[in-house]
Amino acid sequence: MLSIGAVAAVIGVALALVIDWFPTRASGSAGEIDTLYDVLLIVSVPIFVLVMTVAIYSVVKFRARPGDTGDGAPIHGNTRLEIVWVAIPFILVTSLAIYGWVVLNDIEAKEPNTLRVNVTGQQFTWTFSYPGEGKVRSARLVLPVDRPVEFHIDSKDVIHSFWVPQFRLKSDAVPGITTRIRVTPDRIGSYEVVCAELCGIGHPTMRVPVQVVSASAFKRWLGGRLKAAGGGAAAGGGAAAGKQVFTASGCGSCHTLADAGTSGNVGPKLDELAAMAARFGKQRKESAEEYVRESILDPRAFTVPGFPKNAMPTTFKGQLSDAQVDALVKYLLGVSGGEGK
Numbered sequence: 072m073l074s075i076g077a078v079a080a081v082i083g084v085a086l087a088l089v090i091d092w093f094p095t096r097a098s099g100s101a102g103e104i105d106t107l108y109d110v111l112l113i114v115s116v117p118i119f120v121l122v123m124t125v126a127i128y129s130v131v132k133f134r135a136r137p138g139d140t141g142d143g144a145p146i147h148g149n150t151r152l153e154i155v156w157v158a159i160p161f162i163l164v165t166s167l168a169i170y171g172w173v174v175l176n177d178i179e180a181k182e183p184n185t186l187r188v189n190v191t192g193q194q195f196t197w198t199f200s201y202p203g204e205g206k207v208r209s210a211r212l213v214l215p216v217d218r219p220v221e222f223h224i225d226s227k228d229v230i231h232s233f234w235v236p237q238f239r240l241k242s243d244a245v246p247g248i249t250t251r252i253r254v255t256p257d258r259i260g261s262y263e264v265v266c267a268e269l270c271g272i273g274h275p276t277m278r279v280p281v282q283v284v285s286a287s288a289f290k291r292w293l294g295g296r297l298k299a300a301g302g303g304a305a306a307g308g309g310a311a312a313g314k315q316v317f318t319a320s321g322c323g324s325c326h327t328l329a330d331a332g333t334s335g336n337v338g339p340k341l342d343e344l345a346a347m348a349a350r351f352g353k354q355r356k357e358s359a360e361e362y363v364r365e366s367i368l369d370p371r372a373f374t375v376p377g378f379p380k381n382a383m384p385t386t387f388k389g390q391l392s393d394a395q396v397d398a399l400v401k402y403l404l405g406v407s408g409g410e411g412k
């Protein structure tokens with residue numbers, strides 16, 4: 072039994088270590104976290120094998136024979152065995168907890184020159200702002216390589232979970248609470264924020280791009296965003312402003328709109344919005360503009376047939392200013408071929 076168990080444990084540990092469980096490492100703490108994971112596997116696989124070997128052996132060896140209805144032998148415990156099976160797990164679990172705490176302490180350590188990024192989850196997208204960098208807002212996450220980042224995460228509606236697998240970080244986004252997590256991206260490339268908490272019908276589409284770029288490229292990007300924000304405000308309700316509202320509010324994660332390059336399919340295709348607004352507006356005795364405005368601010372009032380009810384968030388009402396809604400309505404009707412162009 073012992074030799075079978077030993078062989079099975081060796082094979083199990085080898086398999087656990089050979090399998091590539093995680094994607095590319097793209098943060099300073101990823102290596103440490105992967106090592107922790109490997110150590111946990113090395114410790115737990117032999118224990119699992121030991122328990123299963125003893126259990127299977129006992130089931131086969133000591134099973135009741137046909138017709139045997141007698142009681143088993145009375146056993147009054149074994150003090151030495153009990154001390155061993157309490158002491159060993161206690162030592163193991165305590166050492167692993169200390170090891171885990173050391174790693175956590177290390178990856179959570181404060182570092183100078185930290186970039187703060189606010190992350191907001193909402194059904195069904197993520198938005199980002201850079202409060203220390205001119206309050207730039209963005210619908211994708213752009214980060215400079217090798218600079219520590221502290222994320223401040225919250226949610227506008229339900230619980231989401233902010234996860235970038237390549238960074239090995241994950242933190243819940245909870246309405247009313249700001250959760251924090253630190254990471255230092257150390258590999259230039261394109262990744263994805265994934266929502267890791269079932270949050271509604273659009274949950275599987277709640278993904279947005281992450282780009283880790285050089286420090287100079289990050290500076291250029293920030294400069295561009297600042298200019299765009301200034302220009303948008305100056306244009307005051309033009310198509311560019313409407314498009315910016317569309318992008319920054321995350322509409323594209325649920326709606327397809329060719330002009331904005333989005334392909335969400337939770338809600339109706341907005342390339343056909345003007346036609347829909349004419350048709351359903353008539354039905355509801357509204358102008359096309361009134362129909363679109365109502366669909367954004369009071370989405371429960373009417374749902375386009377064939378689409379899930381109650382999927383569109385109701386949070387845009389408090390979130391968008393009148394000017395932003397005007398710009399968005401004009402933009403959407405304009406690019407879908409209606410009035411307001």
Ligand code: CUA
Nearest residue numbers: 231266270274
């Ligand atoms: Cu947000 Cu799942």
